[in-house]
Amino acid sequence: MNTVSRDAKIAVVGAGFAGLAAAATLIKAGFQNVKILEAKERVGGRVCTTKPFTENIIELGANWIHGQDGNPLYQLAKEQDLLVETIAVSKIMCLPHSVTPRDYFFMEGGKQLSTDRVDPVCSLFSKLTSKAFESELEDKHRALSLGDYLDVSFAESPLATSEDGTKIFEWCKRSECTDEAASSLYEVSASQIGYYIALEGGFFNSLGPGGYQAILDIVLKALPSGTILNNTAVKIIQWDLKASSQGDKDEEEDHAVQVICENDHIFDADHVIVTVSLGVLKQHARTMFEPALPKSKLDAIERLGFGTVDKIFLCFSERFWPEDCAGIQLVWDEGPEDKAVYSSEDEEDAWKKTWFKKICGFDTVAHHPTVLCGWITGREALHMETLEDSEVGDTCVRLLRSFTGWSVPDVSQVLISRWGHDPHVQGSYTFVPQWVNGVKEHEALAAPLPSCSQVSKSKPLQVLFAGEATHVNFYTTTHGAYLSGLREAERLINHYSD
Incomplete structure (x- = not known):
């Protein structure tokens, strides 16, 4: 791998399965400057394991692993002895x-x-x-x-x-x-x-006494302390920033993306992986990105369904x-x-x-x-x-x-x-409405900005997108979210390996 990748700054927005998978994969590949910006006090996104009644868990969100063959979460749970057949x-x-x-x-x-x-x-x-x-x-x-x-x-x-x-x-x-x-x-x-x-x-496979949180904990072990910044909601993502023509580059490094948070923290990055829910994008996509997202992506956000x-x-x-x-x-x-x-x-x-x-x-x-x-x-x-x-x-x-x-x-x-x-989710998962071409819209939502193939003076792959809504075949599922995070991490790994 190109050694520059070790110094590339990457911000991951959201600590659900997509964001955690992306960050863990990048860190394993040698990227040392990876931060996850999570709006909530807890991690997990639409996974929420709690114990409100007894010492036994209740799943307020995702509950089951859907299928076994080719399901990375099933394999992870099986390897860690987290499954209970039922x-x-x-x-x-x-x-x-x-x-x-x-x-x-x-x-x-x-x-x-x-x-x-x-x-x-x-x-x-x-x-x-x-x-x-x-x-x-x-x-x-x-x-x-x-x-x-x-x-x-x-x-x-x-x-x-x-x-x-x-x-x-x-x-x-x-x-x-x-x-x-x-x-x-x-x-x-x-x-x-x-x-x-x-x-x-x-049949679906029930998770054991640790619930979905036990799988999250396995992924979290791969992240160094301090990788996740909780209570750090993102307000604006400024991308396609022009390289500064002034100053000594030894003193100030140019980055293509700047992430501005609700708490006024600012993160300079070479790449940002956005894993927020489609519900959040529907609510904030038109104001969250500067410059505005291309029409194809805004159309996909509008056309795909996101229900509760x-x-x-x-x-x-x-x-x-x-x-x-x-x-x-x-x-x-x-x-x-x-x-x-x-x-x-x-x-x-x-x-x-x-x-x-x-x-x-x-x-x-x-x-x-x-x-x-x-x-x-x-x-x-x-x-x-x-x-x-x-x-x-x-x-x-x-x-x-x-x-x-x-x-x-x-x-x-x-x-x-x-x-x-929930202001940081605004729904549960994706569906394809009548008269909508799901494949086209899922792919448009997953497309990075700018792509490596675009002829542009801008640095490529500044904004990448992951989450269940970006997966053509596994939308609605936790393994779809997880695989989409792996996909975007591999996209960056391959970019620096070329």
Whole structure:
């Protein structure tokens, strides 16, 4: 490697998996001037492992490792003996067909549905979504939204006229909204999700007692003390700075980038790797960069979707659900994913009064015998975030009582994620909306500025971009974020090796 790389100054914005992977890879390659600027007091980004109820962990953010083959985080966790195999299945980033006989389905009126009635509908839903994910859609379906494609296909099945079939199918769609981080599947492109690659490996693998924080800790060990500067939010990134024609270069080194932070700290750098979330870019990209980002990148930031998925943890003084119950699923007579309801032009904010209809159900939580976790997504999740914990908890208890008819005690503790209103995240993860070319926009978002191929007097690779939203095939995932950080680090390593 060119020895100049040891002296190149590199600022990494964000200490999530993308930023940590980039910094650790660069340091291992011999770069000695690497700093991570992290806005929060903690590291991890959208990974947030906590212990609010007992000595056992709760994951407020990322929960699972998705797939094994080719997944660097799975390999890292396996090598460090951090995995615990489990038959439990996440309700996030998995398909609704993963429900088991241990899931109890209840109708709005209190009737419990048999697995014989639920399974055929969930199996059909799985088959239909698999066609989209495996790029096997018929030509007539490729231009449709995911919601429209599912509606049209389900209407052709005898299950569409079966008792409660449509209502169960609406539950499946609502659950899929959680996978897509969308308010509605009518926002999501049916054809573009085929570019997302689900890694092989069977059931998802649960992390052990250290949770995702244990994987973060392994990566953090590769970073020298002082590499991460917490509570250092970035305000402006000035790039393409012209080299000074004055002064003695032995006394003052010229750098192409200057990073100005909210606390008025200024960092001169040769390169900056930006790993902030797409939500932050949507909010600040037009004011964060001087000169402005090129139109192609601003368009990508605007066109790609970035939705909110939240968890509602309910801790009870005692368990009230049966031992064989893995989840209590709520099937509404008329749910928010129903197209007529979603597109209604009635009172503009009417949906806020029924925000709780977006809750798919309440799942049991490993190592927490008296805790349930509810999932909610989209605009309803954003509205839920504005409510007090007590109001959300009381609402969830009313739902559990009315749907099951069981004797449900008052909740003793409530813990809610609020990713949509976190100023340093502003959402959960990326999806590709209808009429958007996901590959084009992911690649545009990942493109460095300026590139090595550009004919310019500027120094190349001043601003690089990483994060799950920049990965064409693994967006939404932690391993996508991690791999994107490796990608940008290797880009710089190769630049100095040429």
